[in-house]
Amino acid sequence: MKFCSECGVRLPGRTSGPWPRVACERCGAVFYLSPRLAAACIAYRDDRVLLCRRAVDPGYGMWSLPGGFVEKGESVASGAAREFLEEAGVVVEIARPYALFRVARGHQMHVVYLAKLLDTAFRPGAESLEAALFDESGVPWNHLAFASTREALRRYFGDRRRGVFGFLYAEIMPFAPAVQGDWANA
Ligand SMILES: [Zn+2]
CATH class of the missing domain: 2.20.70 (Ubiquitin Ligase Nedd4; Chain: W;)
Structure with missing residues (x-):
């Protein structure tokens, strides 16, 4: 400034x-x-989740959860749903908050919601090269744009196997493994 x-x-x-x-x-x-706030959705359909391949930097060509920065005056969930519509071309039904990340490099907080993918007629928006559904083994784990995406998906598929969904908080620091805390299961 x-x-x-x-x-x-x-x-x-x-x-x-x-x-x-x-x-x-x-x-x-x-x-x-203060940190900038971004919101994203793990939009699921049966055992698969929707990821977009980014057409913008950072992470051009890599996969991520559809999401982006929350705008002034909108709720965090509304921002997540709006970004999802912009990037994946379909409406999601937000279920609940699922994870919060402090991303030290970039000075950001990332909120991840669980959301139901009601419509599979998704199509990539202007900021996406493609959009696709992946089950756990199909996720391009080595081509994810952000550590928060990786940590959220890893936790999601683990919770799904156990049938118990908690709430994840993690600090993502440069050059270090994510430090995680876990709140009571809901
Ligand atoms: Zn002044």
Whole structure:
């Protein structure tokens, strides 16, 4: 941030306190540099889930759960459903929140919902090269764009085998295995 969005003065670039906040010396506005929030869906149909192959960077050509950044003014679930429609071309029925990831590199939080894929007439949107359904053994595990996708899918298929779905929280740090916590099973 170079200029105050309240009064337009050039910001000094200093931080106040232990967290990286930028404050305007003229009008006192404080800018909270919070993580960006992204939302995605594990959309399932029988034993398969829908993945899209990305037509955009980061991860061009790799597979991911359909998802993207939540826009100002929309609910997180609405953002997940909207992104799904944009990328996969069909409507999903959101079932429930399933996982939350802190993605340290990129300064993001990723929320993953479980969702029912009601319609298999999916088609890739402008940001996808293709969309397809995969069972566990068919998932392109070595060609997934994001660690959060890999961790969410690994947990999903494990939960599905056990017939018990919990809630996953994981911290994804660069160059380290994901650190996971698990909340009470629902
Ligand atoms: Zn200002």
